[in-house]
Amino acid sequence: MWLLTLYRSTIGKKVIMAVTGLVLVLFVIGHMAGNLQVFIGSAKMNAYAAFLKSTGELLWLVRLGLLVAVLLHILMAWQLTRIKNAARPVDYVLRQPQVSTLASRTMRWGGVLLLTFIVFHILHFTTGAVFPMASRPDVTYPAFSHTDVYGNVVSAFRVPWVVAFYVVSMLFLMLHLFHGAWSSVRTLGLVKPSSHPLRRRAATVVAVAVWLGFTAVPVAIFLGVVR
Amino acid sequence: MTLDLNARVPAGALADKWERHKFEVKLVNPANKRKYTVIVVGSGLAGASAAATFSELGYNVRSYCYQDSPRRAHSIAAQGGINAAKNYQNDGDSTQRLFYDTIKGGDFRAREANVFRLAQISVNIIDQCVAQGVPFAREYGGLLANRSFGGAQVSRTFYARGQTGQQLLLGAYQALEKEIAKGGVKMYPRAEMLDLIVVNGRARGIVVRDEVTGTVEPVLADAVVLATGGYGNVFYLSTNAKGCNTTAIWRSYKRGAAFANPCYTQIHPTCIPVHGDYQSKLTLMSESLRNDGRVWAPKRKEDTGKAPGQISEVDRDYFLERKYPAFGNLSPRDIASRAAKEVCDEGRGVGPGGRGVYLDFAEAIKRLGEDTIRERYGNLFEMYKRITNENPYQVPMRIYPAVHYTMGGLWVDYNLMSTIPGLHVAGEANFSDHGANRLGASALMQGLADGYFVLPYTIGNYLASTKLEPVSPDAPEVQAAVADVRARTSKLLGIKGKRTVASFHRELGRIMWEYCGMARDAAGLNKALELIPALREEFWRDVMVPGSGEDLNQTLEHAGRVADFLELGELMCRDALHREESCGGHFRTEHQTSDGEALRNDEEFAYVAAWEYTGDGNTPALNKEPLVFENIKLSQRSYK
Amino acid sequence: MQITLKVWRQAGPDAPGSLVEYQATDVSPEMSFLEMLDVVNERLMQKGDVPIAFDHDCREGICGSCGVMIDGVAHGPMKGTTTCQLHMRSFTDGDTIVIEPWRAKAFPVIKDLVVNRGAFDRIIQAGGYISAATGGAQDGNMIPVPKAAADSSMDAAACIGCGACVAACPNASASLFTSAKIAHLGLLPQGQPERYRRALKMVAQMDIEDFGGCTLFGECQEACPKEISIDFISRMNRDFVYASATAVEQKSGGGHG
């Protein structure tokens, strides 16, 4: 099968990573939009959550899709990293990066951090298996609830280290996207020749927007702007 | 005269000779071609194109180059362009005109039939290269662009930015790699040919040293092609690559191939001047700069130390415009070079050591604007700035002539075969079609003509018409050649003297430049003929070659090349001394017109001087191939 | 000028290597980097040492022979410049310069700073050509080539095969080199018949040679002495994906049994 040929080559692997990465980007943007409903109020947000859950099979299909995307993304990242490590068995004593961005150089470790984040995040907000509470629990939202997403979010971000963890993770997400949103389009060959190939306006907008959009929620809650 | 210098030019009218010859040559049966092995030494334009084409025809090819990849042959450095009589510009070009220009440019010292064939084939070269994907410059309409080059009166030069040689070579290299992938060519990079194997009077192989492992081995074949480029590095400083050498053709000369016109050297007027003793090479600035730049030097010695801006207009000597009002700054290479040398000899040169003249764009910038100049020469100006750290938009460039091309080389007949049957020579390595002086953009043309279109026919003819006995690797001739190479290598390593190879090379270069350079005279040449053998003797007594012969040893490679230059240099001086006339790149100060121009002597010297090796320590024998001009009237070149 | 050099010395392909310190005295700012090494080598020889091996030939930035890592930067600090065209005025008196060979599995060290770049030739062998046997070509003006196509093709064709892109790439990827050749030929009408086959084969060979993949660090473009653009990498990917998708259709649709 031709996909297999593609999969076997380094370019194919990178293409898979770009496609899955872009799927994740789309999800993240949508997810961010959903999260921002926190600022509208609990009714609106919970209704949205309820709507999502009511879609039943469709929701599971999307979840499955996301899962496959993440797994493929990670698998390709893993394989390409191994290939790259093998490609330079003896390293330089001194190598000075010239133009590569911090973002590009932290994709791999940043990705691991994102993975950690995602695992924690699902246990946190989706299953509620790990749900640290503030030392003085808020009376309004006593504990994790499968129906009150708004309450979950608000009580979760009363916990300083949780907020810190989210904020830091979002920084890494921003970095990942600062490179990824630009490079994926190039990987797929969807660019016109340019006199400044390293310039990345759209990706910067996406990365910063995603960062602001996500960070706003925990920070606003922690500061008591949303309660 | 003992050599057979029959050029084997086919009969018939000049224009029909090649067609006729192509029909008359014997063909090798397709099924038999793969039974023949042909060695091609060199992967420049001539070698790569020949090797690829032989393989396409079905021969077994073994190809050698000293660099790590065939793509790096020095053809890659050619900037200006390649000529072809396409007449796309409708400006009056034709095969006849290219033929005439080449013969005249060569100061009537080339063989008519070969040059005419070259002009005929030139058009096929462009077609072939376009088909291979050479990205020649184009007009907006999509057709090929041309420019006029080197003072030619028609626009017949095709080019790919300032990298024509690179693009043509990559075309040939890619064809070569295609054939390597198919298995028709076996490529041996980092391999140096150190001797020729001659069995029963025929060239049957070469001795090769693998530069990485040091292994010295014989390689046997049915025919040998040398396309090993020019020997300008005998002058140490030249525009050639550091590795360019004479070894392959010199060893072949010593095995019986005649060396023709060794003294014909082309000096290019626009190179970046020498800046210090450690200097390792000279860089060419394209000739096209003279289209807009004005060449001058201070009128007075006292002014040479001043910044050019402080020398007022009246104190400047625009010597080319003064001496050659008709052609001015566009006078031919040899004339412009000599004029610059004279100015510097008078003590009016500028820059380090007083060896330089100005090439000034101030007026052109004023007239056309800096942007136009940048558009035309931007990358050349940048290159100049990178090397000299001076900004040519503000201060005039400094230029000085440098050795650029060697018209001499192994003598070949119409079939490009040397005086050793089976040994063919192509490209700059043969004595070529350029006579005593080569026109700009004609070397690339010649290399590709030889490799793509001439040799593929003539090699077949040789193989089909010759009965070749198998040669055993144990044959005494083979063993002797290998033993010679090994002995030389161990001798070089064994001297363990005190002087570095480079210092010998530099000294030889100084001698050659001084006495056998732009202007020569009997006294100087005689002096050089004393100095060179003495230097050679010192070399073999006191050269220092560290390391071993069993691995990559660049000093050893260099030493071998310098050893051969030390012999070649002497032959060049001998040739220059015997040629009592001035022609093209060979200027004997004794033979000039009253106003200082080259004075040919067609009565006595309208011949190719083919030197024959007669043993170490013996004077080489002079053989002459008379040059007969049936289609062109000899005339005095004049650029006044 | 006085410069301290730390040069990678390695006697042979399998020998261990290390940085060795040398003093370069009387360095003139007008010297090229390689002329500075020449002078160091002359002194080494006079002391009876084996000179430092490094590749070079044309010394005018076009043959692609030269190339070393200079203070961790391929071809040194000057942009768009090969090692041989770098001049000592780019450094200051008293500097310490670390010199290493290109490092990649596909470029094994032969000696000191000399590496084997044969992998590049094999990538070209895999398809970096237009099959046009000598003799059959039609007139050069039969197929017009738009100026823009010829110009971009020339941009890509300017590659000198030096290997700096691989050396500078954190992944040791040969993507810039390979893509430049695919673009040079693929942008011209003459290159169309083999365009997709060429992309497939050359990329496959690039992988076989153990180069890393491209994750768009962009270092290659910066190191490239001919300033070849990473746009060509995108173009290669596009051609490659298209080629992989269509290649099989041909096979299955061709009805070969």
Ligand SMILES: Cc1cc2nc3c(=O)[nH]c(=O)nc-3n(C[C@H](O)[C@H](O)[C@H](O)COP(=O)(O)OP(=O)(O)OC[C@H]3O[C@@H](n4cnc5c(N)ncnc54)[C@H](O)[C@@H]3O)c2cc1C
């Ligand atoms: C700076 C410069 C600019 C030029 N510009 C132009 C121009 O604009 N137009 C033009 O027409 N001409 C130009 N020329 C001249 C032209 O480039 C050369 O004459 C021509 O390219 C020579 O080609 P070649 O194939 O004969 O030899 P080369 O390209 O020199 O190739 C020689 C080959 O032989 C191999 N070799 C040599 N010795 C040995 C050995 N002992 N063992 C094994 N292999 C060996 C080398 O590895 C190499 O592969 C220029 C020359 C220079 C130096």
Ligand code: HEM
């Ligand atoms: C789950 C853990 C993750 C890991 C381990 C990971 C790892 C990586 C790695 C190693 C790369 C390659 C770096 C490069 O191309 O330079 C990459 C690229 C990318 N990642 Fe991730 N990532 C993860 C999650 C994500 C997420 C959540 C998103 C989206 C929000 C994402 C989007 C992208 C994109 C768009 C690319 C660019 C692909 C390309 O250039 O072709 N990744 N990732």
Ligand code: HEM
């Ligand atoms: C501050 C930022 C974030 C907040 C407040 C937030 C909030 C939430 C909440 C409340 C849920 C549960 C929704 C529900 O069960 O209905 C959820 C689910 C999820 N979030 Fe986030 N999230 C944030 C950032 C992210 C990021 C950056 C990612 C990905 C990289 C992500 C990926 C997911 C996933 C995969 C789910 C599970 C979706 C599902 O149930 O299928 N989240 N998030």
Ligand code: SF4
């Ligand atoms: S792409 Fe640039 S860096 Fe890479 S080999 Fe070609 S010229 Fe060198």
Ligand code: F3S
């Ligand atoms: S540096 Fe390497 S990762 Fe790609 S963009 Fe250049 S090949």
Ligand code: FES
């Ligand atoms: S030596 Fe040729 S590019 Fe540097």
